[in-house]
Amino acid sequence: MESWFVPCSSSFISTFLPATFCFVVVRELFLEGRVFDKNFVNASENYILYSDHYINFSASSFNDFDSHLQYKTCLAMSRHRNIRTLDYSEEYDYDEVFGHSVEEDCILSPSEQAFIYDRSRRNQPPAYFHDQETVKEEEEEESESAPAESAVKNLSDLETAKLQSCLDEIRSIIGDIESDETISQIVINNGFDVHKTLDVILKRNDNAPTTLEPLKRQEVPRVKTPITVSSNAAPSDESIPAEATVPTITVATPSKASNIIKGFSVPNQSGGSKLNLKDGFHSPRPQSPASGRSSPFDGKSQEEKSVPKFEKLARNFNVKEKWMEDRGDSKENLHMVVVGHVDAGKSTLVGHLMVKMGLVSSKVLHKYEQESKKLGKQSFIYAWIMDETGEERNRGITMDIGFTQLETKTKTITILDAPGHKDFIPNMITGATQADVALLVVDATKGEFETGFESGGQTREHALLIRSLGVTQLGVVINKLDTVNWSEDRFNEIVALLKNFLKQAGFKDSDVCYVPCSGMSGENLTTRSNDPQFAWYQGPTLLDVLENFKCPERSIEKPFRMTVNDIYKGTGSGFCVSGQIETGALLVNDKVLVQPQNELATVKGLTIDELPIQTVYAGDSVSITLANFDIQNISIGSVLSDPSQPVAVTSKFECRIVVFNIQVPITKGFPVIVHCHNVMEPATIKRINAELNRSSGAVVKKKPRCLVKNTSALVVIETSRPICLEKYQDIKQLGRIMLRVSGSTIAAGLVTQIF
Numbered sequence: 033m034e035s036w037f038v039p040c041s042s043s044f045i046s047t048f049l050p051a052t053f054c055f056v057v058v059r060e061l062f063l064e065g066r067v068f069d070k071n072f073v074n075a076s077e078n079y080i081l082y083s084d085h086y087i088n089f090s091a092s093s094f095n096d097f098d099s100h101l102q103y104k105t106c107l108a109m110s111r112h113r114n115i116r117t118l119d120y121s122e123e124y125d126y127d128e129v130f131g132h133s134v135e136e137d138c139i140l141s142p143s144e145q146a147f148i149y150d151r152s153r154r155n156q157p158p159a160y161f162h163d164q165e166t167v168k169e170e171e172e173e174e175s176e177s178a179p180a181e182s183a184v185k186n187l188s189d190l191e192t193a194k195l196q197s198c199l200d201e202i203r204s205i206i207g208d209i210e211s212d213e214t215i216s217q218i219v220i221n222n223g224f225d226v227h228k229t230l231d232v233i234l235k236r237n238d239n240a241p242t243t244l245e246p247l248k249r250q251e252v253p254r255v256k257t258p259i260t261v262s263s264n265a266a267p268s269d270e271s272i273p274a275e276a277t278v279p280t281i282t283v284a285t286p287s288k289a290s291n292i293i294k295g296f297s298v299p300n301q302s303g304g305s306k307l308n309l310k311d312g313f314h315s316p317r318p319q320s321p322a323s324g325r326s327s328p329f330d331g332k333s334q335e336e337k338s339v340p341k342f343e344k345l346a347r348n349f350n351v352k353e354k355w356m357e358d359r360g361d362s363k364e365n366l367h368m369v370v371v372g373h374v375d376a377g378k379s380t381l382v383g384h385l386m387v388k389m390g391l392v393s394s395k396v397l398h399k400y401e402q403e404s405k406k407l408g409k410q411s412f413i414y415a416w417i418m419d420e421t422g423e424e425r426n427r428g429i430t431m432d433i434g435f436t437q438l439e440t441k442t443k444t445i446t447i448l449d450a451p452g453h454k455d456f457i458p459n460m461i462t463g464a465t466q467a468d469v470a471l472l473v474v475d476a477t478k479g480e481f482e483t484g485f486e487s488g489g490q491t492r493e494h495a496l497l498i499r500s501l502g503v504t505q506l507g508v509v510i511n512k513l514d515t516v517n518w519s520e521d522r523f524n525e526i527v528a529l530l531k532n533f534l535k536q537a538g539f540k541d542s543d544v545c546y547v548p549c550s551g552m553s554g555e556n557l558t559t560r561s562n563d564p565q566f567a568w569y570q571g572p573t574l575l576d577v578l579e580n581f582k583c584p585e586r587s588i589e590k591p592f593r594m595t596v597n598d599i600y601k602g603t604g605s606g607f608c609v610s611g612q613i614e615t616g617a618l619l620v621n622d623k624v625l626v627q628p629q630n631e632l633a634t635v636k637g638l639t640i641d642e643l644p645i646q647t648v649y650a651g652d653s654v655s656i657t658l659a660n661f662d663i664q665n666i667s668i669g670s671v672l673s674d675p676s677q678p679v680a681v682t683s684k685f686e687c688r689i690v691v692f693n694i695q696v697p698i699t700k701g702f703p704v705i706v707h708c709h710n711v712m713e714p715a716t717i718k719r720i721n722a723e724l725n726r727s728s729g730a731v732v733k734k735k736p737r738c739l740v741k742n743t744s745a746l747v748v749i750e751t752s753r754p755i756c757l758e759k760y761q762d763i764k765q766l767g768r769i770m771l772r773v774s775g776s777t778i779a780a781g782l783v784t785q786i787f
């Protein structure tokens with residue numbers, strides 16, 4: 033398969049174009065040589081190489097591509113939320129430019145439309161290219177149209193019809209890379225054979241650079257990894273039928289070309305450009321194809337690169353004693369994620385709870401009331417407390433994790449309001465990875481609960497995800513009970529269904545508490561309702577449920593680990609990274625090792641909730657100002673660790689997985705996306721070592737050919753680039769993974785071995 037290499041400068045496709053357009057647009061643009069996204073580095077007639085994936089132009093592989101783009105847009109947005117030091121003008125720009133990201137078929141800002149390729153304007157390049165060579169192209173077009181007629185002049189009616197049909201077919205495959213005249217001539221020369229004609233045209237175009245961008249050829253090694261659809265015969269262990277009527281996604285080992293991918297456009301000194309965080313996921317991870325715990329050197333041998341000296345963090349105190357001294361008499365800190373199907377009322381519930389607890393001033397509430405009225409969205413007044421961006425408010429959905437904090441009698445609770453829409457599951461996962469406990473909100477309205485609960489709804493998927501991420505304590509809010517007249521029967525019906533399911537998902541009955549509420553009217557949020565229709569309920573309020581959650585033991589004595597979920601420019605010199613301290617403790621002036629980049633940095637400052645602090649401990653969500661370090665050497669998903677006991681970096685590991693309700697069996701070579709803490713990385717199932725009994729873990733079958741739904745197994749997974757991981761038994765938070773394919777979660781697992 034021939035491939036082209038197109039050097040490009042900006043990566044706006046993933047953030048500017050709704051994913052539904054991209055597939056068609058990118059192909060068109062590639063074939064015309066007008067490629068402008070640095071992540072789309074390769075193309076041929078059937079494939080494009082997006083970052084380090086080959087994407088086949090077949091309908092079924094579209095989903096994978098689509099979800100990948102959406103993940104990137106989600107990341108872009110998640111970072112937007114957390115940039116605390118941007119001034120308002122910057123924020124405005126950011127919203128304008130990056131705010132529109134998910135599938136909006138028609139809502140496009142004028143600036144976006146300028147970038148959209150429109151088939152009806154086939155010969156007019158997008159406005160983006162206007163100052164390039166458009167005039168020349170149009171002139172060529174005109175001069176070419178006349179000979180097109182001459183080519184068909186001597187043909188019979190039958191031949192003309194044949195030619196027309198060939199032209200239609202060829203155009204649908206190659207677009208406009210050749211003029212009608214040229215194609216007609218080649219069709220005639222090849223006896224009206226479409227395949228031969230295509231061969232000739234594609235060869236011509238491989239050899240001829242386009243007028244706009246010179247194309248460089250590049251060999252990209254790749255490994256074919258077919259997705260099989262179960263057929264009558266079970267697929268063979270060794271190889272999957274190549275000619276299956278199924279799509280194949282070809283995952284390429286990162287080539288040198290992918291080394292050009294840099295995660296962040298760092299502010300340009302002269303131009304003073306803004307910090308550009310939209311591409312954080314593809315920041316410069318080590319591109320070494322080698323797996324293993326210590327291969328994070330970017331194309332250089334260990335000798336070439338000066339290996340940092342891994343000194344032990346200087347500690348002249350006992351961490352536990354210091355923690356008692358610092359935090360012994362303060363309230364415990366708990367992180368709670370609020371999840372549930374889209375529109376279950378999560379943001380309204382949290383917003384109204386904040387109002388009831390006096391944490392939102394009447395002035396702010398009045399402002400939201402007026403503004404939401406103006407937009408005809410008055411019912412979202414409480415949701416606006418959590419949904420802060422213009423786009424979220426206009427669309428009436430949460431797109432990114434919202435943060436807020438409240439204090440109960442015994443604890444400080446950080447609330448993470450997760451998006452419910454399935455397009456934003458990666459953001460929801462980011463929130464869930466930081467959570468100790470969860471609230472699952474369901475809508476009691478007739479039909480609505482059922483929609484969320486049935487397969488394809490997010491109630492089940494969110495519950496499975498949070499359990500897989502290690503959350504054991506769950507509060508289930510049966511919300512919007514006002515819509516069913518506070519019906520006790522409806523409450524009991526929903527509780528019965530959920531109880532059964534949550535037990536299967538791995539929640540203990542004793543760790544789950546069900547509470548009926550109305551986020552809108554505020555019943556049972558902080559006080560029990562006086563409504564006589566609600567008199568049947570004598571259980572805890574939502575606030576009681578929060579108060580009753582137990583804070584987990586923090587591993588403050590283990591080696592220091594912090595997962596990075598945001599990177600932003602600080603107020604002074606240096607830059608800040610924020611994230612969760614998973615284990616250990618950290619002091620100002622400590623040195624930390626940034627992995628997998630394997631670079632040392634110095635901790636210049638520490639803040640919790642924007643207040644400076646000298647020492648932080650496991651369980652804290654913190655911001656760290658780093659010094660003596662280049663911002664390009666860190667990305668979301670990096671892990672900061674104790675230099676003397678660094679986190680493992682690997683691209684191959686074994687894990688014990690539980691397979692969810694999948695349609696397509698998992699086989700050797702199956703391509704997946706691995707989610708682990710804040711990392712998302714393409715990977716393949718390298719081996720299926722054994723099928724296990726789900727409850728006892730005993731081996732049921734060695735080396736099974738495939739895994740079907742609801743099975744458990746030991747599998748070996750290889751990621752396309754090294755990631756930071758730990759064995760689950762060592763550090764739970766870094767030893768849990770999830771496997772997703774085409775926007776659905778297919779399995780969750782625990783890391784048992786790192787190679």
Ligand SMILES: Nc1nc2c(ncn2[C@@H]2O[C@H](COP(=O)(O)OP(=O)(O)OP(=O)(O)O)[C@@H](O)[C@H]2O)c(=O)[nH]1
Pocket residue numbers: 372373374375376377378379380381411412415428429430431450451452453511512513514515549550551552553
């Ligand atoms: N009747 C009634 N409507 C409610 C209640 N809670 C929320 N709603 C309405 O449900 C709609 C969705 O509310 P949100 O709070 O945005 O729902 P959400 O779960 O946060 O939505 P996503 O985060 O986008 O998934 C809004 O129109 C709310 O007014 C309730 O208790 N009763």
